[in-house]
Amino acid sequence: MTLEAHDVSWRLGGAVILDGITVEVESGATLGLLGPNGSGKSSLLRLLAGLRRPSSGSVLLDGAEIAGIGRRSLARRIALVEQETSTELDLTVAEVVALGRTPHRGAWAPASAADVEAVDDALARTDATALARRRWHTLSGGERQRVQIARALAQQPSELLLDEPTNHLDVAHQFALMELVRRLPVTAVVALHDLNLAASFCDALVVLRQGEVVAAGSPAEVLTEDLVRSVYGMDCEISRPDGRPHIRFVGTSSVPSG
Numbered sequence: 001m002t003l004e005a006h007d008v009s010w011r012l013g014g015a016v017i018l019d020g021i022t023v024e025v026e027s028g029a030t031l032g033l034l035g036p037n038g039s040g041k042s043s044l045l046r047l048l049a050g051l052r053r054p055s056s057g058s059v060l061l062d063g064a065e066i067a068g069i070g071r072r073s074l075a076r077r078i079a080l081v082e083q084e085t086s087t088e089l090d091l092t093v094a095e096v097v098a099l100g101r102t103p104h105r106g107a108w109a110p111a112s113a114a115d116v117e118a119v120d121d122a123l124a125r126t127d128a129t130a131l132a133r134r135r136w137h138t139l140s141g142g143e144r145q146r147v148q149i150a151r152a153l154a155q156q157p158s159e160l161l162l163d164e165p166t167n168h169l170d171v172a173h174q175f176a177l178m179e180l181v182r183r184l185p186v187t188a189v190v191a192l193h194d195l196n197l198a199a200s201f202c203d204a205l206v207v208l209r210q211g212e213v214v215a216a217g218s219p220a221e222v223l224t225e226d227l228v229r230s231v232y233g234m235d236c237e238i239s240r241p242d243g244r245p246h247i248r249f250v251g252t253s254s255v256p257s258g
């Protein structure tokens, strides 16, 4: 295990946002994080990234409490791409991606050959090389999303945490991104709304509802008609053409979710 949350709860004011979550991510695997809006996916990703401290329970990286790992060391290991990332700075795409190199560089050190190579490689992997000289604020939503993922790849993390990385992408880029994440030699946790994408590309799934884990296991184990009905309030038919679940939604269920 490289990244684990053990009995983690996170409370804000009087609200319990995450309640007794235990998640273990196999080294090198892609874990899909599913759940309806507001179920706690983004909150859990922030705890796993060490950006927030749990109210109770522990988050461990290679068996060590993440709270005890220095910011710079953590930034060399873990990259998090949040849902909406904006910058007020007037940067080019190449400059945004180069920000991913910050944990590897001295404070004012010039870019090394390794930095340049990492940025070029990250741009190529995300099909963003042609955007390198464009100003960030002129990009479309999907282009920005690819560039933010390129920034995370330039960081060369061993743990990659992505919050709905495909929500602005066209279908070809959705597949290309998930294929890329699956092939990279990283441990990945990916929050997703597209159940079929999750079923196709993730090694394991965790489903959250109201801050609790309601299912965990392989896509075939987790994605059942009952689960989709009880968690999302949707009726569906699930086939397994290639062994992995394929979900066809047939309508809103009469069974209330929540």
Ligand SMILES: Nc1ncnc2c1ncn2[C@@H]1O[C@H](COP(=O)(O)OP(=O)(O)OP(=O)(O)O)[C@@H](O)[C@H]1O
Binding pocket: 012, 017, 035, 036, 037, 038, 039, 040, 041, 042, 043, 044
């Ligand atoms: N800083 C905060 N202050 C108050 N409430 C918060 C805060 N952060 C999260 N929440 C609440 O915690 C719950 C979980 O939010 P979170 O963003 O983790 O859900 P999510 O599963 O990622 O949702 P979505 O699919 O809509 O992105 C929501 O009810 C949200 O309103």
